[in-house]
Amino acid sequence: MATPNPARDPARVIAVDTHDIRFPTSRELDGSDAMNPDPDYSAAYVVLRTDAADGHEGHGFTFTIGRGNDVQVAAIDALRGHLLGRSVDDLCADPGTLSRDLVGDSQLRWLGPEKGVMHMAIGAVVNAAWDLAAKRAGKPLWRLLADAEPEWLVRQIDFRYLTDALTPDEALTLLRRGREGADGRRTRLLERGYPAYTTSAGWLGYDDDKLTRLARRAVADGFRQIKLKVGADLDDDIRRCRAARAAVGPDVRIAIDANQRWDIGEAIRWTRALAAFDPYWIEEPTSPDDILGHAAVREAVAPVKVATGEHVHNRVVFKQLLQAGALDILQLDAARVAGVNENLAILLLAAKFEVPVCPHAGGVGLCELVQHLSMFDYVALTGTTEDRVIEYVDHLHDHFVDPVVIREGHYTAPTAPGFSATMRPESIARYTYPGGGFWAADLRDREEQTA
Ligand SMILES: [Mg+2]
Numbered sequence: 001m002a003t004p005n006p007a008r009d010p011a012r013v014i015a016v017d018t019h020d021i022r023f024p025t026s027r028e029l030d031g032s033d034a035m036n037p038d039p040d041y042s043a044a045y046v047v048l049r050t051d052a053a054d055g056h057e058g059h060g061f062t063f064t065i066g067r068g069n070d071v072q073v074a075a076i077d078a079l080r081g082h083l084l085g086r087s088v089d090d091l092c093a094d095p096g097t098l099s100r101d102l103v104g105d106s107q108l109r110w111l112g113p114e115k116g117v118m119h120m121a122i123g124a125v126v127n128a129a130w131d132l133a134a135k136r137a138g139k140p141l142w143r144l145l146a147d148a149e150p151e152w153l154v155r156q157i158d159f160r161y162l163t164d165a166l167t168p169d170e171a172l173t174l175l176r177r178g179r180e181g182a183d184g185r186r187t188r189l190l191e192r193g194y195p196a197y198t199t200s201a202g203w204l205g206y207d208d209d210k211l212t213r214l215a216r217r218a219v220a221d222g223f224r225q226i227k228l229k230v231g232a233d234l235d236d237d238i239r240r241c242r243a244a245r246a247a248v249g250p251d252v253r254i255a256i257d258a259n260q261r262w263d264i265g266e267a268i269r270w271t272r273a274l275a276a277f278d279p280y281w282i283e284e285p286t287s288p289d290d291i292l293g294h295a296a297v298r299e300a301v302a303p304v305k306v307a308t309g310e311h312v313h314n315r316v317v318f319k320q321l322l323q324a325g326a327l328d329i330l331q332l333d334a335a336r337v338a339g340v341n342e343n344l345a346i347l348l349l350a351a352k353f354e355v356p357v358c359p360h361a362g363g364v365g366l367c368e369l370v371q372h373l374s375m376f377d378y379v380a381l382t383g384t385t386e387d388r389v390i391e392y393v394d395h396l397h398d399h400f401v402d403p404v405v406i407r408e409g410h411y412t413a414p415t416a417p418g419f420s421a422t423m424r425p426e427s428i429a430r431y432t433y434p435g436g437g438f439w440a441a442d443l444r445d446r447e448e449q450t451a
Pocket of ligand 1: 257259283284310360
């Protein structure tokens with residue numbers, strides 16, 4: 001029997017609260033693209049509550065775009081039994097054990113494995129555990145990761161299915177090398193932040209005047225890259241790319257994003273037709289599952305780069321995309337895969353293959369989360385921001401307690417303890433679906449109109 005340790009906090013996880021939060025973004029066409037014409041940006045949100053004296057909670061969520069959110073919340077609810085009663089000390093000392101227990105639940109694993117709704121639910125819960133760990137450590141998550149021992153970080157990763165491309169020893173070597181000079185980079189990060197690009201100018205539902213105005217403003221605000229949604233109509237895309245290029249000049253990068261709209265041949269023809277406007281990357285040209293298709297597009301559209309990742313299910317698919325030479329830019333997402341632990345594996349894979357990571361963000365709170373992963377990567381893994389930018393979209397941040405701060409086209413490094421995941425209680429109350437203040441009034445209005 002283990003000797004009782006009087007210094008040990010006996011605190012346990014005592015509640016797992018879930019919330020279905022939806023914002024009515026479809027009314028302004030914010031977030032509209034070729035595959036998602038009417039998104040209501042939503043969060044399936046989870047709060048881990050404990051009986052610890054410090055009162056800290058772990059907050060996490062995953063991002064959906066409307067009606068799928070009730071399915072997503074139900075998936076998080078299905079994980080509750082793994083959490084209740086867990087020691088808070090153990091959870092925070094080793095979130096990897098929670099991650100492995102959740103991924104390994106054999107009855108739920110059948111729904112994937114390691115993909116889709118259940119995997120995203122695991123991501124929300126695992127990220128909530130990391131938020132709690134960082135709050136208890138009194139550090140922003142990026143700092144907790146950057147200060148951690150390389151050996152401990154390696155133990156946080158599930159290397160199953162990865163060792164043909166990345167072994168634990170190789171990961172350890174990368175992390176040890178990443179620590180050299182980390183103090184100086186941490187100082188520089190706190191001084192000037194991490195480079196961002198903006199997608200806010202280029203939603204498909206915006207007219208040319210609005211696009212031009214927002215693109216000019218982005219450059220004036222210090223961004224060196226913008227992104228346009230494409231893929232619905234080629235003539236429209238040619239006109240919009242021309243307008244954007246005229247607005248930003250030759251030196252600002254323009255990325256284009258088709259949101260999986262095309263077959264392979266169409267992706268190649270369409271991207272070539274837009275090549276005259278010097279797009280930096282074509283994002284999600286086709287199905288995120290089509291590894292060989294991405295490789296074919298990449299070969300055909302060079303020097304335009306191929307970017308993907310926001311819908312890539314897990315570390316195994318990322319491994320294959322890298323092995324197949326199918327992408328130039330890896331766009332991990334903080335809340336699509338199984339949380340921080342799996343994203344550590346993905347960051348290490350990208351570092352091994354020397355492919356820059358430019359994370360997907362936007363949605364609800366994805367900017368708040370993913371900045372921590374890129375900042376860790378800069379301080380203590382790859383040590384560079386060269387050709388690396390984090391996506392930025394400028395809405396819904398005011399619903400968060402520690403919203404991202406953009407200064408001169410850079411994400412300012414968060415200093416508050418945690419994963420920046422905590423949403424304001426009044427926002428949760430107002431936008432909970434269907435009973436929150438906003439939606440209750442909205443449903444009442446609609447009933448009156450149809451009566
Ligand atoms: Mg995208």
